[in-house]
Amino acid sequence: MADSSKPKLQVSAIRNGTVIDHVPAKHLFKVIAILGLDKITTQITFGTNLESKKLGHKAIIKLSEVFFKDEDINKIALIAPHAKLNIIKNFKVTEKSEVQVPEKIKGIAKCGNPNCITNNDHVNTAFYVLPKDKEKVALKCHYCEKITDPEDMEVF
Amino acid sequence: MNRRMKDKSLISIDDYSKADIINTLDRAEDFERNPHQPLLEGKVIASLFFEPSTRTRLSFESAISRLGGKVIGFASKDSSSVQKGESLKDTIKTVNNYCDLIIMRHPLEGSARYASEVADVPVINAGDGANQHPTQTLLDLYSIRQTQGKLDDLNLFLVGDLKYGRTVHSLLMAMSNFNTTYHFVSPPELRVPEEYKMFLKEKKLKFHEHTDFTDIISDADIIYMTRIQRERFSDPMEYEKTKNSYVLRNSMLEGTKDNLRILHPLPRVNEIHDDVDENKKAYYFPQALNGVYTRMAIMSSILGL
Numbered sequence: 001m002a003d004s005s006k007p008k009l010q011v012s013a014i015r016n017g018t019v020i021d022h023v024p025a026k027h028l029f030k031v032i033a034i035l036g037l038d039k040i041t042t043q044i045t046f047g048t049n050l051e052s053k054k055l056g057h058k059a060i061i062k063l064s065e066v067f068f069k070d071e072d073i074n075k076i077a078l079i080a081p082h083a084k085l086n087i088i089k090n091f092k093v094t095e096k097s098e099v100q101v102p103e104k105i106k107g108i109a110k111c112g113n114p115n116c117i118t119n120n121d122h123v124n125t126a127f128y129v130l131p132k133d134k135e136k137v138a139l140k141c142h143y144c145e146k147i148t149d150p151e152d153m154e155v156f
Numbered sequence: 157m158n159r160r161m162k163d164k165s166l167i168s169i170d171d172y173s174k175a176d177i178i179n180t181l182d183r184a185e186d187f188e189r190n191p192h193q194p195l196l197e198g199k200v201i202a203s204l205f206f207e208p209s210t211r212t213r214l215s216f217e218s219a220i221s222r223l224g225g226k227v228i229g230f231a232s233k234d235s236s237s238v239q240k241g242e243s244l245k246d247t248i249k250t251v252n253n254y255c256d257l258i259i260m261r262h263p264l265e266g267s268a269r270y271a272s273e274v275a276d277v278p279v280i281n282a283g284d285g286a287n288q289h290p291t292q293t294l295l296d297l298y299s300i301r302q303t304q305g306k307l308d309d310l311n312l313f314l315v316g317d318l319k320y321g322r323t324v325h326s327l328l329m330a331m332s333n334f335n336t337t338y339h340f341v342s343p344p345e346l347r348v349p350e351e352y353k354m355f356l357k358e359k360k361l362k363f364h365e366h367t368d369f370t371d372i373i374s375d376a377d378i379i380y381m382t383r384i385q386r387e388r389f390s391d392p393m394e395y396e397k398t399k400n401s402y403v404l405r406n407s408m409l410e411g412t413k414d415n416l417r418i419l420h421p422l423p424r425v426n427e428i429h430d431d432v433d434e435n436k437k438a439y440y441f442p443q444a445l446n447g448v449y450t451r452m453a454i455m456s457s458i459l460g461l
Contacts, residue, residue: 115285117266121244143266144287145168147351 012045017064019086019093020076025049025057027079032061033155034075034108035068042066054082070100075108077101078129078137078150101137104128109155111141112148162460165272165279169290169326174333181298183453184446191449195461196225202255203229204247205282206238206262211422212282212292215447216259223452228254248274257459260284278458286322292421293326295450299443300331300378303417307334311375314338316382316402316427319346323421324382328352338363339372343398346388369402373412379404381420381427381440399426406431419443 023031025048031037037044043064052058067087076083077099087095107124118125118141126142139148161176172180187193201220205213213231220227229251230236237247244267251258252275260268261282268281268288283289301307312331314324318340328338328348338356340348344367356363366372373379381404389395403426404418420428420440432438 111266113265115263115265117244117264117270117284120264121267121270123245123266123270141266143269144264144285146265146287 012062013091014043014045014062014064014088015091017042017062017066017088018068019088020061020063020073021058021084021086022052022055022082023059023061023076023080024055025059028059028061030079030153030155031059031076031083034079035072037061037063040066071102074100074102075105078105078109078139078153081137101129101131104142105139107156109139109148109150109153111144111146112152112154113141113144113146116141116144116146118143159460161457163278164458165268165275165281166290166454166458167268167272167279167281167284168288169293169330171290172294177294177297177330177333180294180450180453180457181301183457184294184298184449185302187449187452188446191222191452194224195456196220196223196459199225199257199459200255201225201227201455202251202258203227203231204236204251204258204260204262205229205231206233206236206260206267208232209261209283211444211447212261212289215444216282216291216451219448219451219455222448223456225455229259244271245274248279252277257455280454280458283322286320288326289322290326291447291451291454292323293330294454295443295447296323296327296380296419296421297330298446298450299417299419299439302446303439304377304415307331309335309337310377311337311339313341313373313376313379314348314382315341315369315379315404317346317384317388318342318348318382320385320388321382324348324380325352327380329355332356332359332361336361339366339376340364341366341369341372341402343367343384343394343401345390345394345398346384369404370408373408373416376412376416379416379418381418381424383423383425383427403427403429404432405429406435409435409437412437 028048045062048059049057083099085097086093106126111118111125117123127139130138130140217227248271257277258275258279259282260271260279262284265285265287268284272279281288281290318324384402386395416437417439418437422440
């Protein structure tokens with residue numbers, strides 16, 4: 001019998017898929033938007049405001065039968081630089097990795113400069129990711145060259 | 157001929173390496189000595205000014221005429237199809253069928269980079285909003301080298317609106333190739349943005365910030381004056397207090413170095429007093445002439461001529 005005194009995470013296990021852990025709780029909804037999870041039809045479980053020593057409050061996402069390409073999942077590194085990925089096959093973790101900050105991102109965020117061509121014409125956004133310090137990055141718009149802080153970025 | 161510059165758009169001063177910059181200035185010097193070189197004969201250049209400009213447009217058009225090329229285009233968006241709601245992409249896609257090179261000024265930042273991605277011909281950015289104006293920077297560098305005989309190891313004073321002034325930012329970046337010592341003179345509200353100071357620190361270049369514009373210019377080699385605009389101030393009273401504090405007067409030039417020259421991207425309002433115009437250290441009108449030689453050099457290099 002399981003030890004009922006031990007606190008258990010109220011998020012059910014998945015057979016096959018991806019678990020994204022260590023997402024800052026405040027950015028959960030941005031991560032959902034960036035990865036387009038609102039369009040996925042398989043089972044997804046979200047947990048948020050879970051206690052975390054490192055982040056204070058973290059979120060966790062369990063996606064059944066979903067596997068990401070590196071270039072897609074790495075987009076969330078802008079706001080969740082410590083996010084960890086567990087690939088689950090047959091209820092077992094078969095692969096563990098951490099997201100990597102990409103050098104360039106296209107089309108997921110709005111440029112913060114209202115006078116940028118991307119906010120005034122039908123132009124897809126593109127940013128260079130610049131290291132600001134160990135914990136943070138800055139986004140330099142490929143077009144207007146202005147800096148957008150990922151903390152303030154608006155996701156499409 | 158510099159093959160690296162051929163067919164390549166010039167959108168930001170960062171698009172040019174130190175070697176490209178030197179190469180452009182050398183060619184401009186050649187055009188200054190011998191301005192009658194019909195290199196653009198048979199070429200059509202589109203001059204698309206979505207917002208008005210006097211110096212930049214006329215000096216480009218003068219440069220094209222002197223090189224024997226033909227100009228097509230418009231001087232304001234009111235005389236183009238933009239008025240009918242045409243997108244920038246469609247305008248560029250259409251115009252690039254009619255020309256060998258596009259020169260463009262546009263009020264939106266990033267518009268020139270976008271145009272260069274859409275166009276089949278090279279694009280020269282003649283100013284995109286508050287972002288970049290690389291041909292101005294190159295003519296500023298030309299004027300500095302012409303008056304100082306070198307670009308290395310100079311004391312460069314930048315005065316006025318150092319926060320929003322695009323010419324200041326591009327000049328600061330370009331001069332970082334030449335071991336420059338910078339002096340930034342501005343009201344506290346219009347200081348050089350932090351990112352540029354970080355950039356200079358990384359390159360281990362010296363810079364000093366001043367809010368007072370008196371008794372500090374005795375070791376200046378170049379004073380680059382810019383206009384302080386009323387709309388940049390959140391408090392209009394602050395503007396009224398500030399506007400006369402950053403005015404260069406002839407009396408201030410006493411005791412300055414012989415080689416000192418005063419530059420200004422123009423137009424000026426009152427930041428350089430008229431009494432400076434007669435001083436041999438005033439160089440802003442010859443600087444405007446240098447725009448023609450520099451633009452001749454840029455266009456010829458891009459067209460591989």
